[in-house]
Amino acid sequence: AQSVTQLDSHVSVSEGTPVLLRCNYSSSYSPSLFWYVQHPNKGLQLLLKYTSAATLVKGINGFEAEFKKSETSFHLTKPSAHMSDAAEYFCVVSSDGSSNTGKLIFGQGTTLQVKP
Amino acid sequence: DTGVSQDPRHKITKRGQNVTFRCDPISEHNRLYWYRQTLGQGPEFLTYFQNEAQLEKSRLLSDRFSAERPKGSFSTLEIQRTEQGDSAMYLCASSLEVGQFGFGPGTRLTVT
Numbered sequence: 376a377q378s379v380t381q382l383d384s385h386v387s388v389s390e391g392t393p394v395l396l397r398c399n400y401s402s403s404y405s406p407s408l409f410w411y412v413q414h415p416n417k418g419l420q421l422l423l424k425y426t427s428a429a430t431l432v433k434g435i436n437g438f439e440a441e442f443k444k445s446e447t448s449f450h451l452t453k454p455s456a457h458m459s460d461a462a463e464y465f466c467v468v469s470s471d472g473s474s475n476t477g478k479l480i481f482g483q484g485t486t487l488q489v490k491p
Numbered sequence: 492d493t494g495v496s497q498d499p500r501h502k503i504t505k506r507g508q509n510v511t512f513r514c515d516p517i518s519e520h521n522r523l524y525w526y527r528q529t530l531g532q533g534p535e536f537l538t539y540f541q542n543e544a545q546l547e548k549s550r551l552l553s554d555r556f557s558a559e560r561p562k563g564s565f566s567t568l569e570i571q572r573t574e575q576g577d578s579a580m581y582l583c584a585s586s587l588e589v590g591q592f593g594f595g596p597g598t599r600l601t602v603t
Contacts, residue, residue, distance in 0.1 A: 417596070418582075418594050418595060418596045418597065419534070419582070419594040420594075421592070465533050465534075467533075476539045476546060476547050477522060477539075477586060477588075478524060478536045478539055478547065479524075479526075479534075479536070479584075479592065480536065481533030481534050481535070482533050483532060483533050484531070484532070484533050
């Protein structure tokens, strides 16, 4: 069965400093992995996705994530945080094994706080 | 841009009442999903439709919950005899293929 674990429930950074949000996954299959962002009172927005192509995935708003199979990790990074990055971030794995429903399995979320 | 829409956006109901939510997916998307998100948690899968067929239901979906997608377009999620524990954000998502999801803004349910 697929699952994801977000290692930090809350991350606080200063504006202009790097962001690292950590995620480990468990999957019986070659996983599809995603990062979604949720701003207060707004819908979920896809930041980036990994689907077995390049292991370094570039997303929107300067975010990147690297798929490391040996470490079963898919950490999200950004070189320089902006105030507008403050939000809830979800690491997600797609259940696209034999059932092929494609349903998404979400982590518990990491709240990113950006201090001025 | 016609994304996924949900109605209503907010619903306050008394315990024991029935409520129904509607989701209109992106028009060409044949897959439709319902999720539930409680405060401080990630969304949890409830059910999945491919066209009009409901192909998977989570154990979270008790017998008080029923979902339909009668013509393979919009979907409804009904909760009967609501309980305070049903208070949550109910999210709808649609996709044409695995991995290409659009999420709706959600319906926030408060059961008093």
